[in-house]
Amino acid sequence: MTGEPTMQAKLSAELLGTFILIFTVGCNVLAKNAVWAGVSIACSLMVSIYALGGISGANFNPAVSFCLAITNAMGGPGGMTFDTAGKYTLMQVGGGIAASTLYSALYGSAFALGPGKDFGWLNAGLAEFLYTFMLCFVVLNAAVARDTMYYGLAIGFVIVAGAYGAGAISGGCFNPAVAIAIDFAASGRDIGGCALYIFFELLGAAAAAVVTKAVRPGMFGVQVAPGIGEKCISEFLGTYFLVLTVGLNVLGASPAGAFSIAAALMCMIYSLGDVSGAHFNPAVTIAIAATKRDAMPSSDIVPYICAQCAGGICAAFTYSMLYLGASFPLGPVGDTKWTQVAVAEIMFTFVLCYVVLSVAVSTKTNAPQFFGLAIGSCVTVGGFAIGGISGGSLNPAVSVGIATADTFNGGNIVNCLVYALFEVIGALMAAGVFEMTHAVDLDQSLPVSIGKKEKAMAEECF
DSSP, X not given: OOOOOOHXXXXXXXXXXXXXXXXXXXXXXXXXXXXXXXXXXXXXXXHHHHHHHHHHOOOOSHHHHHHHHHHHHTXXXXXXXXXXXXXXXXXXXXXXXXXXXXXXXXXXXXXXXXXXXXXXXXXXXXXXXXXXXXXXXXHIIIIISSOOSOHHHHHHTHHHHHHHHHHHHHOOOOSHHHHHHHHHHTTTSSTTTHHHHXXXXXXXXXXXXXXXXXXXXXXXXXXXXXXXXXXXXXXXXXXXXXHHHHHHHHHTTOTTHHHHHHHHHHHHHHHHTTTTXXXXXHHHHHXXXXXXXXXXXXXGHHHHHHHHHHHHHHHHXXXXXXXXXXXXXXXXXXXXXXXHHHHHHHHHHHHHHHHHIIIIIOTTOSOXXXXXXXXXXXXXXXXXXXXXXXXXOOOHHHHHHHHHHHGGGTOOTHHHHHHHHHHHHHHHHHHHHHHHHTTTOOOOOSOSSOOHHXXXXXXXXX
16 A cells, blocks of 8 residues: 655655755856756756655755645645645755755865856846746646646756756756755855845746646636637747747857757647647647648637747847847858758758647657657757758747847848748648648647647546
């Protein structure tokens, strides 16, 4: 027989998981592991979630515990009371302090918490707010809202998205226990900055609970199918965090930009696939609409595209604001010609849309739990392959966002229309090839970006 873990077991799990996470953070920073630090930290969180999730829920973050307590107070699932959240927080902070003491002893030094070079505390706070929001939102939507196998992957890889994206601005904590532990180890060197970080991280956690209720009202009351309002909010949010991560990686000269952007896309797909289908890309929406599968109502097409473009534009202004008005142009890279851009954008948008259709719309998917990883990885494929030619947009909403923000620095808005044309051509090619390769697949079921098991779960709910 198996029973509910005791509170002592839960608290021990929270202390251990937070210790592992923060010890990994400190060792990577002190070793100056700029290229792989984000992946290492993300993987430490992911493996600890899978190892200890069945014991304590694997929060390892006071912001996550706070978010779960707010969600519970609002009538949502999770069962985390503020009393339990407080106990978890004490263990998380204790584990963090123990970890920072050990990494400081191991390396004989520590590092201070604070904004990156040329950035202010408010910039750092906003960066912490945004990616703590994203982290808590993914927790609620990929782990709490429904039972999935990929929750650890989705939650852990928010760190890949945020560390390479916002790390240059704030250091990329997204966790009050991390902020406190760093400040504790660096006692005497700018100590006290964790207070601002904690404020913005808890604010992000609270916002995640509120926005989740807007996206999934069924979590907090009567179960109903998502309406066009919830779907459009979903498309806006997913596209927003995709484009935000694009911009922050480019402006921060990230060593792993395409991988970070792919992680952001994957995490949001896993979070919102059963709400809107998680297109986050007008080319994907057009590719799905162009198939004969009736995968989405025709009345959803225009609202989806408008929500995606709005998300892209808002994200572009956000990353430009965080970087003190800086932006970057959309267009051929270096001496590249427009004909090369055309081939690059068409071919890799084709790859992205074809994979979406094959793993999310088709009933022939053999690995339904990996649909988000497969689709997100298309950005890794295209971003590294053609980033030096076209920048690797592969998405009209990304193109519109980049070009719109850059108009304030003399950029050409027309370029986004040219890119969008190439990307739509790639999408239509993908739809045509999909109809040929999947001719026997006549699935007429739920919207895109939900694998077979996801469809079954959604049907049970709605």
